[in-house]
Amino acid sequence: MSPQTQYTEAELVELLQNRNQQAFAYLYDHYCGALNGVILRLVEDRELAADILQEAFLKIWNNFSSYDVSKGRLFTWMINITRNLTIDTLRSKGYKKQRQISGDENTVSMVSENSAVPEQFDALGIRKQLVNLKPEQRRIIDLAYFGGFTQDEISRELGIPLGTVKTRMRTAILELRKMLQ
Amino acid sequence: MNAQEIISSGILELYASGLASADETAQVQQWIQQYPEVKAELDDIQLGLENYALAHAVAPEAGAKEKLFAAINAAADKTITAVPLMQTTNGVAAPVVPIKNYWKWVAAAAVVLLVGSTILNVTYYNKYNTAAKAAEEKDAQLAAINQKEKSAQSDLDVVNNKYSLPVNLNGQQNSPDAKAKIFWMTNTGDVMIDASNLPDAPAGMQYQFWAIVDGKPVDGGLIITTDKGKKYHFQKMKAFGRAEAFAISLEKEGGNPVPTKVVSTGAVCKI
Numbered sequence: 197m198s199p200q201t202q203y204t205e206a207e208l209v210e211l212l213q214n215r216n217q218q219a220f221a222y223l224y225d226h227y228c229g230a231l232n233g234v235i236l237r238l239v240e241d242r243e244l245a246a247d248i249l250q251e252a253f254l255k256i257w258n259n260f261s262s263y264d265v266s267k268g269r270l271f272t273w274m275i276n277i278t279r280n281l282t283i284d285t286l287r288s289k290g291y292k293k294q295r296q297i298s299g300d301e302n303t304v305s306m307v308s309e310n311s312a313v314p315e316q317f318d319a320l321g322i323r324k325q326l327v328n329l330k331p332e333q334r335r336i337i338d339l340a341y342f343g344g345f346t347q348d349e350i351s352r353e354l355g356i357p358l359g360t361v362k363t364r365m366r367t368a369i370l371e372l373r374k375m376l377q
Numbered sequence: 378m379n380a381q382e383i384i385s386s387g388i389l390e391l392y393a394s395g396l397a398s399a400d401e402t403a404q405v406q407q408w409i410q411q412y413p414e415v416k417a418e419l420d421d422i423q424l425g426l427e428n429y430a431l432a433h434a435v436a437p438e439a440g441a442k443e444k445l446f447a448a449i450n451a452a453a454d455k456t457i458t459a460v461p462l463m464q465t466t467n468g469v470a471a472p473v474v475p476i477k478n479y480w481k482w483v484a485a486a487a488v489v490l491l492v493g494s495t496i497l498n499v500t501y502y503n504k505y506n507t508a509a510k511a512a513e514e515k516d517a518q519l520a521a522i523n524q525k526e527k528s529a530q531s532d533l534d535v536v537n538n539k540y541s542l543p544v545n546l547n548g549q550q551n552s553p554d555a556k557a558k559i560f561w562m563t564n565t566g567d568v569m570i571d572a573s574n575l576p577d578a579p580a581g582m583q584y585q586f587w588a589i590v591d592g593k594p595v596d597g598g599l600i601i602t603t604d605k606g607k608k609y610h611f612q613k614m615k616a617f618g619r620a621e622a623f624a625i626s627l628e629k630e631g632g633n634p635v636p637t638k639v640v641s642t643g644a645v646c647k648i
Contacts, residue, residue: 229434
């Protein structure tokens with residue numbers, strides 16, 4: 197593997213807007229695992245998951261000019277594309293609306309088993325920092341951020357009032373940020 | 378709401394985690410343009426979630442990256458690409474079809490070929506005209522030759538005919554050059570005369586042909602010697618069932634009922 201250049205997000209975005217394949221390779225190396233993890237939360241079929249990952253990156257590459265820096269970070273845009281694509285694919289394959297979002301126990305084992313995790317980021321290192329995150333805080337983040345659930349669906353899933361979803365999410369993310377500092 | 382109220386409301390977390398409604402999304406997007414501290418807070422929230430996602434990363438299967446880049450490069454090789462970002466009013470992606478560069482060369486080549494073809498057309502049309510004219514001339518010549526050949530053939534047929542009886546007419550003392558030859562068809566009585574050796578008749582005069590039947594001259598018709606074309610071919614005279622001799626006389630134009638000046642005679646040799 198070639199030595200990795202480190203790009204700032206602004207540099208990366210500019211290169212990608214100019215359709216720089218090297219920058220896209222960097223983007224892939226850096227984020228493929230994270231996006232794959234999102235897909236695998238929703239899709240059990242690994243072959244299907246691989247297809248969706250490929251399709252998601254093709255969309256990111258082909259539609260890069262529609263990314264608007266002013267609306268948020270690049271990864272947020274990428275995860276939105278990936279999550280929507282995954283949900284659409286499941287619907288088109290007859291999975292209906294009933295979505296299963298797997299707990300992160302499965303992905304934990306995947307991460308530890310698979311030594312091929314790119315080295316550009318320390319997934320296990322970050323995981324260690326998250327040990328104190330409460331299960332219900334993980335759950336609400338997973339449902340929304342990984343599963344694409346709506347506030348209504350989360351309210352029903354967690355058995356909490358609709359008005360509480362916003363405060364729960366805020367608390368969970370504050371806790372998350374605190375641990376990552 | 379001021380920036381601090383926005384930050385503490387929890388709406389940024391809803392936005393970052395994908396839970397915001399369409400209205401809330403529009404609201405947040407407006408605020409982050411408006412308040413730099415709101416933008417900074419949102420970035421931080423998004424970075425936190427990003428790290429959360431990175432913490433749950435699962436490496437894709439081997440070869441996935443190669444496959445992806447192969448797909449990208451394959452798509453780049455295609456000159457016809459649908460650019461999904463070009464949206465038409467009905468929201469359907471409008472395919473942008475760039476004109477392949479080589480079509481310009483094809484067009485240029487087509488123009489060159491057209492000009493070349495036109496030049497060739499003119500050249501060949503001129504050649505065609507010349508050839509057509511030449512062919513017409515040859516046709517005319519051929520027709521003339523055919524005509525001559527046909528006449529010669531019919532003359533020859535007369536000579537070769539098994540019933541034809543040749544009779545030589547010899548010039549008299551008054552005109553020793555007045556020689557002619559006739560072929561008498563003994564089966565039909567037809568008389569063909571070869572008058573090509575007769576001298577041209579003097580102006581206002583004409584040769585007249587006679588058959589001597591029972592010692593008396595009988596008119597056999599006028600001989601044309603002034604018309605060159607006909608002179609050189611056998612001329613058909615009146616038919617005679619029987620005759621002892623044939624004669625040619627020089628008469629005034631239009632002929633006479635009895636010969637006035639006989640210039641050539643020949644007896645029929647009975648076989």
